[in-house]
Amino acid sequence: MTSLAPSRFNPSRSTSLYGRSWRGPFYGGRGGHHQVKWTPDATYSARSAYNMFFQGSERFEGAKPIWKAWAPLKVKFFMWLAIRRRIWTADRRHRHGLTGSTTCRLCHQEDETAEHLLGGCTFTKQIWHSLLTTIGIQNPPSIADQDFMSWWILLRQQGLSMQQKKGLDTAVMLCL
Numbered sequence: 001m002t003s004l005a006p007s008r009f010n011p012s013r014s015t016s017l018y019g020r021s022w023r024g025p026f027y028g029g030r031g032g033h034h035q036v037k038w039t040p041d042a043t044y045s046a047r048s049a050y051n052m053f054f055q056g057s058e059r060f061e062g063a064k065p066i067w068k069a070w071a072p073l074k075v076k077f078f079m080w081l082a083i084r085r086r087i088w089t090a091d092r093r094h095r096h097g098l099t100g101s102t103t104c105r106l107c108h109q110e111d112e113t114a115e116h117l118l119g120g121c122t123f124t125k126q127i128w129h130s131l132l133t134t135i136g137i138q139n140p141p142s143i144a145d146q147d148f149m150s151w152w153i154l155l156r157q158q159g160l161s162m163q164q165k166k167g168l169d170t171a172v173m174l175c176l
């Protein structure tokens with residue numbers, strides 16, 4: 001018997017591999033085991049073991065545009081942090097007692113939040129407009145009606161090929 005269930009996956013139960021099947025302990029009082037079906041036929045494979053690590057995990061919508069783009073790694077990390085609202089914008093610095101003002105330094109009209117910097121700021125909107133006009137995307141969706149990630153996903157659904165999507169992703173990331 002080989003125990004393959006990592007402790008962080010499900011610390012209260014153990015799932016083990018018996019032969020070529022996933023099994024867990026039986027709590028009915030008679031001993032034995034019940035079969036855990038990680039795959040439709042409960043057959044073990046390296047893929048089923050690998051996929052078991054992601055049970056219950058949440059899918060990040062921006063993963064593909066960010067990590068598949070032709071941008072330097074530091075740009076990808078910055079974009080990932082920005083979309084997760086983990087960059088040090090004025091509102092965040094203010095929460096941590098690092099600054100007294102939360103006003104955006106670009107437009108001086110609203111609070112500087114990650115969402116504002118990515119798409120709500122008039123300065124940023126001008127940059128997106130210039131970029132999209134330059135690369136030939138006509139009638140892009142309005143960024144004012146949605147959050148940045150939803151806007152970016154809509155931009156990618158403009159009938160572009162895979163290479164064009166990758167180019168768009170790279171351009172968006174390098175503009176930040």
Ligand SMILES: [Zn+2]
Nearest residue numbers: 104106107121
């Ligand atoms: Zn602004």
